[in-house]
Amino acid sequence: MIGQEPIGEVVTRQAARLDGRRGALLPLLHAIQREIGHVPDEAVPHVASALNLSRAEVHGVVSFYHDFRRRPAGAHVVKLCRAEACQARGGAAIERAAAHRLGVAMGATRADGQVTLEAIYCLGLCATGPNALVDGRPVSRIDVDGVERIAAEVGA
Amino acid sequence: MTRVFVSGDMASVALGADAVAAALARAGAEVVRTGSRGLFRIEPLVEVQTAEGRIGFGPVAPEDVAAVLDGSHPNRLGDVAALPFFASQQRFTFSRCGLVDPLSLDDYAAHGGWAGLDAARALPPQQVVDVVKASGLRGRGGAGFPTGIKWQTVLSAAADEKFIVCNADEGDSGTFADRMLMEGDPYCLIEGMAIAAHAVGATHGYVYIRSEYPFAIRVMEEAIRRAAHRIAPFALEVREGAGAYVCGEETALLDSIEGKRGQVRAKPPLPAVSGLFGKPTVINNVLSLAAVPFILAEGAGRYAAVGFGRSRGTMPVQLAGNVRNGGLYEIGFGVTLGELVNDIGGGTESGRPVRAVQVGGPLGAYFPPSMFHLPFDYEAFAAAGGLIGHAGITVFDDTVDMARMARFAMEFCAVESCGKCTPCRIGSTRGVETIDRIMAGGRGGDRLEAMPQIRNAKGAAKTVGDEIGLLRDLCDTMKYGSLCALGGFTPYPVLSALDHFPEDFGLGAVSSRPAEAAE
Numbered sequence: 146m147i148g149q150e151p152i153g154e155v156v157t158r159q160a161a162r163l164d165g166r167r168g169a170l171l172p173l174l175h176a177i178q179r180e181i182g183h184v185p186d187e188a189v190p191h192v193a194s195a196l197n198l199s200r201a202e203v204h205g206v207v208s209f210y211h212d213f214r215r216r217p218a219g220a221h222v223v224k225l226c227r228a229e230a231c232q233a234r235g236g237a238a239i240e241r242a243a244a245h246r247l248g249v250a251m252g253a254t255r256a257d258g259q260v261t262l263e264a265i266y267c268l269g270l271c272a273t274g275p276n277a278l279v280d281g282r283p284v285s286r287i288d289v290d291g292v293e294r295i296a297a298e299v300g301a
Numbered sequence: 302m303t304r305v306f307v308s309g310d311m312a313s314v315a316l317g318a319d320a321v322a323a324a325l326a327r328a329g330a331e332v333v334r335t336g337s338r339g340l341f342r343i344e345p346l347v348e349v350q351t352a353e354g355r356i357g358f359g360p361v362a363p364e365d366v367a368a369v370l371d372g373s374h375p376n377r378l379g380d381v382a383a384l385p386f387f388a389s390q391q392r393f394t395f396s397r398c399g400l401v402d403p404l405s406l407d408d409y410a411a412h413g414g415w416a417g418l419d420a421a422r423a424l425p426p427q428q429v430v431d432v433v434k435a436s437g438l439r440g441r442g443g444a445g446f447p448t449g450i451k452w453q454t455v456l457s458a459a460a461d462e463k464f465i466v467c468n469a470d471e472g473d474s475g476t477f478a479d480r481m482l483m484e485g486d487p488y489c490l491i492e493g494m495a496i497a498a499h500a501v502g503a504t505h506g507y508v509y510i511r512s513e514y515p516f517a518i519r520v521m522e523e524a525i526r527r528a529a530h531r532i533a534p535f536a537l538e539v540r541e542g543a544g545a546y547v548c549g550e551e552t553a554l555l556d557s558i559e560g561k562r563g564q565v566r567a568k569p570p571l572p573a574v575s576g577l578f579g580k581p582t583v584i585n586n587v588l589s590l591a592a593v594p595f596i597l598a599e600g601a602g603r604y605a606a607v608g609f610g611r612s613r614g615t616m617p618v619q620l621a622g623n624v625r626n627g628g629l630y631e632i633g634f635g636v637t638l639g640e641l642v643n644d645i646g647g648g649t650e651s652g653r654p655v656r657a658v659q660v661g662g663p664l665g666a667y668f669p670p671s672m673f674h675l676p677f678d679y680e681a682f683a684a685a686g687g688l689i690g691h692a693g694i695t696v697f698d699d700t701v702d703m704a705r706m707a708r709f710a711m712e713f714c715a716v717e718s719c720g721k722c723t724p725c726r727i728g729s730t731r732g733v734e735t736i737d738r739i740m741a742g743g744r745g746g747d748r749l750e751a752m753p754q755i756r757n758a759k760g761a762a763k764t765v766g767d768e769i770g771l772l773r774d775l776c777d778t779m780k781y782g783s784l785c786a787l788g789g790f791t792p793y794p795v796l797s798a799l800d801h802f803p804e805d806f807g808l809g810a811v812s813s814r815p816a817e818a819a820e
Contacts, residue, residue, distance in 0.1 A: 228474030272627020
């Protein structure tokens, strides 16, 4: 159970909203993750039942896509672009500075649960890198001061 | 009340456009949010409506707002369209982007919107397909397959249901044209898809947008809602990706819409024959579909008259990475790579010499300045061991380490491989290891040193030269053995880095690069 409502009821309610859409698995997983922050393993049998799929199929999809989390993220999520265009603008150094300043390795959540730092491969802001998404907000031309501002914003 | 225009494009917002727009509103201006004109050096850009037309100021910070409104701000650009960067373009597809309110149906109609769809619907489907064929339009998403031929296959297929799918999973670093168009002129894409639907007899369409483009998803969803009556009986739906690069590959994308893992399908059958849910499906890139309204409205001849060789029409080129005038530059094919990088792009932003440019995203080749004479043309790039892809050009200055970039290409392939075929899944991992050994100067220090039976085995690679031979073999296997472009094209960045920059792999001339390049 996540919060007040049993996970099965969350799944049933979200699946009903998607009624009639073909290939509804990805939209349903997105909806679950938007509502409760991740796709817990307990949701898998409910999703399978709602869409008439096998649990293995649902598990296979949840684990295939980078976006779906099986555990909650930190209170704040910082996604740093590490694709070529950002690298051409000093992205690797900013990546190291961010990991150091935020106190968490790329791909990990800090022990206190405050920040998750993740790699992302291209936000389409390739002329103004290095780029990041900070709790969904795009930030460009990140320099050392920019790393400090992000750290302040996420309380790190 | 003064009317001002401020971009709401994700790149402009990332540079602070929201705060500028809020400050303008507080100062009493009527703020219209547009897409971006596409020159990010001047973003956040504010255009003020005056009796003499729109006067641009940029870049602008919130504290500049009073000076912008009274016309005294020093970053006055005048008529933005008259700036050399814009005046030298041929904007067929991006003619409205940055000018209009993206979600205003009135703006769209007032700027020539729907003329293509109306023209198409006055024609029988076969004639619409013939117009697209005559335009010479080729897929703007990568391989350059003729769009009209693809549509003909779907039109000719007998089925109770057909689909139009827009591949808006542009995941290539250095490309952002799809994002800009969807955010700045969504009805153009919707109109192109409705034309395609009429041409082939499709009733339902999907726009598959990558989750990394949250602004584009929001704008497209709202635009589809508002335009539903205009494109009926054709119905459209947005599908959000989930962070898998391989879903930009058309057959993986179809599986993803169907709710499966995004794994590539072996072809044949072609999607045009058996695509989404097993039905004949037109699957085109954003830029291909967005080029269609112009072609139907203005005529195939007007489109085909621009271009070079068999590459007709315009290409929205994206100048990215370490480049001064980064942004979107739409121009007819045939402009040279050097003109794009040096004349239009203005060289590097760092002011250091250009050392390499990667064209076509993470699967595209790296070219040195000695190849800047190459004309932007599908065939010319293929002949030079590269590809145009999404027409993203990522510029690197002389601090780049090309062995690291080759390693990154292999690593990216390993991270993003869908796992269906062995050359891509295993080859990319072995590729990273091999490049690591090359960068370390051969097999020394590798754990295999502790295994004499392997080290001494006949043919076991030991020197850098041996490892490079191994890397070339591996690339050959990936190129010819992979099911799709992810594994098949990763050899382009790897081998081009090796061929054009051998000194970074410990071969040939010692580089004169400065010490920080080793960073």
